[in-house]
Amino acid sequence: MKYNRIVIDAMGGDHAPQEIIKGAVMACKESKTIQCIFVGEENSIMDMLLQEKLSKDRWHVVPSTDVIGMEEDPKTAIEEKPNSSIVVAAKLIRDGKGDALVSAGSTGATVMACSREIPRMASIERGVIATVFPAMKQKREDPGISIILDIGATLHCTVPQLVSFAIMGIHYLQEVMAIPNPRVGLLNIGTEETKGHAVLKETNKTLREMPSINFIGNIEGKDIMRGVADVIVTEGYIGNIALKSIEGMAELSVQTGKRIWKKNLLSKAGLLMLSPVLKKLKRRLDYSEYGGAPILGFKKLIIKAHGRSKAKAIMNAILLAELSAQSDLVKSMEKSMKEFYMRMFDQ
């Protein structure tokens, strides 16, 4: 049987390795074509796995001796811990021993380990973390999720970088999330084509002229959560601040709601009735619940699960990773990037 081999950083994340292993076992039960390659502390991982009734050809362990903590400086840690789980995992991908990588460890260390070890796609200078989050549906058929990239790796971008974000976002949504013909929006200070600085104006013009891109034009900050665009293209500096602003507002909404209700509701019964509603609202607003963030631009897909992930979130991340491994994601991204560059040279 031909398996999709998912390399899993078993030591990364707040609940590693227990919840990581549990999530992987759950993923293996969901999909019969997954093979898990766990990287981490061999004995404890083996102990946990032998308790599960998971066929031996569905998993193996590659030992590593170190772990990079969430609070460590990524650059220093990567240099000082060449045998840490994330570095070993990235090397397995580099050496063709796996088809995709999942980690719930430090984001900085994950990006840096991958940047050092895994080759990038043709014409891509740097990997990009995309964030998938829930958005309003404008129409019934809208997906209800959007993807925003970049959110911090590249503070200021060139036109080709921003175009590459559009292309990578489109293919990820199409091929992994099964969203047809995603709408692309460029985050700017106004919707008019003439808004923003020179790079944004030029990117707007370039995206407009690319027939293969369903470009809806500039969008404003308030459009992010409105679901008017499926792929939101932005410089890392802006994406980071916009997304965190939204996070803060979500927090305030939940708190304000709670306070107002506490003040106004007459009976304890009323409050009790509302408590599950509040929880649901909070979950709906917490975009970190919406699965892992894909790191794009490398020859293989990396899924960065949230550090707080428990088994279910890990399972989802692994299933996403398998979907991407089954698709022609990287090939189709590279093909579109080539078309873009060909157009540039033709002009």
Added chain:
Amino acid sequence: MKYNRIVIDAMGGDHAPQEIIKGAVMACKESKTIQCIFVGEENSIMDMLLQEKLSKDRWHVVPSTDVIGMEEDPKTAIEEKPNSSIVVAAKLIRDGKGDALVSAGSTGATVMACSREIPRMASIERGVIATVFPAMKQKREDPGISIILDIGATLHCTVPQLVSFAIMGIHYLQEVMAIPNPRVGLLNIGTEETKGHAVLKETNKTLREMPSINFIGNIEGKDIMRGVADVIVTEGYIGNIALKSIEGMAELSVQTGKRIWKKNLLSKAGLLMLSPVLKKLKRRLDYSEYGGAPILGFKKLIIKAHGRSKAKAIMNAILLAELSAQSDLVKSMEKSMKEFYMRMFDQ
């Protein structure tokens, strides 16, 4: 009696001139020291005012013949309509005929008319629109409002510009909003001093070294609504996108809340009970309700009321304008700016 003379663009805004006049009359009843100088279509304003029992020395009308609409291009409109209400109003301030200006008309046209006619404070290159919005209270004594500047006029800023935003924000909160010793935060992609591009790093260093500024360091997007800083300093590009992102999230919160409640609540009675709560939540999240935005950096204060303002919002804007006219706002801002430049030259 010495009045504070507030120049009022009677023709600007969705509900002009009726609601503007009504709001001004309300303000005059609140504060006995206000004198209103209405600029607009003389006959209709006179008709409205003569119906009100407002002493004749409390108001007069300066006629104008044109109005700049909300959708007009500010630059073209200002050039083609030199006798529009906002241009005439700005000229009255320039000529010393008024102590502060209030307009609910087009933001672009207001800023441009003021920039052309009203002298700027010493060492200030360009006016800045500040937005006052509700924020969480970290402690009981926190003000529960914050001010963010810039939100769009200056996309990319120099270090002295960002420092001037801090200084103007501090004095506005201290002298007009009566908030003692405001905490200043610099919006950035992380809290560490080394985060962000060169201008942000240098601004962080400069603000840290200024003993007269209560600088709490870099803040992130999620801190905007948390109320950790009273004055939030940012480039216009970022401020615009962050604030609009928050607006979109607020909208989504209210919509999500409504949908979840509709789905879950068992009885119509439950929904009815919640309807005032929802309205309150919406109002709390809608920062445009929180009075006018001061335009700072000129020799006189301009209050830009929201275009949708009705009488009560206009009254609040006029009362704010009077507070600023009574204070030494411009003088104290200029003094602090001078200290900042002296420090720079001393180093």
